Amino acid sequence: MSPLLQKVIEGSRLSPVDALDILKNVPWTQVAEAANIVRHRINPGNKVGYTAFRIVNYTNVCEVTCSFCSFCRPAKSPEAYVLSLDEIRQKTLEAKSRGADQIFLQGGVNRDIPLSYYTDVLKILTQEQGVKVRGFSPVELVRIAEFNDMPLEQLLDILKDAGLSSVPGAGAEILSDRMRQMLSPKKLPAQQWCDTLAACHKKGLPGSANIVFGSVETPEEIVEHLSYVRNTQDIAGGFKSFVVWTFQPQTNKFPIRHVRGDEYLKLLALSRLFLDNIPHIEVSLLGMGLSLGELGLHCGADDINSIVIEENVLQNHGITTIEEAENFIRNAGFTPYRRSLNFD
Numbered sequence: 001m002s003p004l005l006q007k008v009i010e011g012s013r014l015s016p017v018d019a020l021d022i023l024k025n026v027p028w029t030q031v032a033e034a035a036n037i038v039r040h041r042i043n044p045g046n047k048v049g050y051t052a053f054r055i056v057n058y059t060n061v062c063e064v065t066c067s068f069c070s071f072c073r074p075a076k077s078p079e080a081y082v083l084s085l086d087e088i089r090q091k092t093l094e095a096k097s098r099g100a101d102q103i104f105l106q107g108g109v110n111r112d113i114p115l116s117y118y119t120d121v122l123k124i125l126t127q128e129q130g131v132k133v134r135g136f137s138p139v140e141l142v143r144i145a146e147f148n149d150m151p152l153e154q155l156l157d158i159l160k161d162a163g164l165s166s167v168p169g170a171g172a173e174i175l176s177d178r179m180r181q182m183l184s185p186k187k188l189p190a191q192q193w194c195d196t197l198a199a200c201h202k203k204g205l206p207g208s209a210n211i212v213f214g215s216v217e218t219p220e221e222i223v224e225h226l227s228y229v230r231n232t233q234d235i236a237g238g239f240k241s242f243v244v245w246t247f248q249p250q251t252n253k254f255p256i257r258h259v260r261g262d263e264y265l266k267l268l269a270l271s272r273l274f275l276d277n278i279p280h281i282e283v284s285l286l287g288m289g290l291s292l293g294e295l296g297l298h299c300g301a302d303d304i305n306s307i308v309i310e311e312n313v314l315q316n317h318g319i320t321t322i323e324e325a326e327n328f329i330r331n332a333g334f335t336p337y338r339r340s341l342n343f344d
């Protein structure tokens with residue numbers, strides 16, 4: 001086995017130069033083998049987690065207009081919507097009847113929504129419906145704070161008081177400013193994305209981080225991304241898990257490429273090795289399918305993310321019931337356990 005892999009198996013931290021060397025030069029099977037060893041060191045036992053939440057896309061109005069996004073609409077579009085409080089209540093009731101106990105609020109940057117809408121939604125979800133809520137990407141939070149003329153920290157206090165318990169690391173895609181200029185020039189630069197999540201974590205709003213790859217990013221930019229995430233975690237410590245996604249075809253305004261299975265598994269495994277300060281690695285069943293997902297559980301991942309009850313941004317090709325999730329994990333040779341959004 002490569003000396004670099006031996007080093008990380010023995011508990012040393014990989015440098016970004018090491019990670020780039022592994023990504024470029026070490027066969028994926030070796031990386032996967034090392035990641036499997038490290039996965040069992042960090043998460044002993046044979047357990048694989050899943051969770052059950054419903055994504056509620058509360059608005060499709062977004063002024064960020066990422067090149068890859070087919071979901072957002074301009075405010076004046078006839079297809080633009082903002083869900084009413086009652087529609088959100090109904091979706092939550094439906095999700096609860098199908099076993100979900102958590103709601104993931106995801107929308108767009110919509111300056112016409114008053115702050116009271118967010119707090120009312122959070123109160124309905126948590127106080128009336130009794131579900132936990134993860135919500136709002138870093139760019140949504142930064143813009144909501146700006147639209148309401150308040151510091152980010154004050155906004156986080158208000159949302160947390162209203163019931164928010166977790167913030168996703170959404171909108172990371174590739175944390176390299178060259179790629180961000182191509183993908184979504186109006187989104188946050190890489191360092192601001194990290195600073196925003198660090199602020200959330202320091203306020204007691206943990207979440208996850210992810211990478212979305214499969215465009216024209218370079219290996220150097222992938223390692224840059226992993227380094228941003230690891231550095232942020234060293235500072236604030238609120239990433240409970242890391243998910244490896246691939247870009248899915250949504251528009252023709254952004255180049256995407258086919259990601260081979262071995263390429264996906266190698267990055268999944270490298271993530272387990274490099275992100276020594278993040279407890280869990282999630283494999284993406286939505287993007288890569290169930291067979292590769294099963295392999296991913298032997299290449300460093302210890303979680304299959306969530307059964308998907310609704311996902312408008314990306315069409316659903318995953319597991320949709322608790323029974324399916326548990327059977328999938330058992331068939332892969334592991335013991336399923338249901339976790340919360342924050343792994344607590």
Ligand code: SF4
Pocket residue numbers: 062063064065066069070071072107108109139171184
């Ligand atoms: S991906 Fe998110 S931030 Fe980007 S345009 Fe779509 S809704 Fe807006």
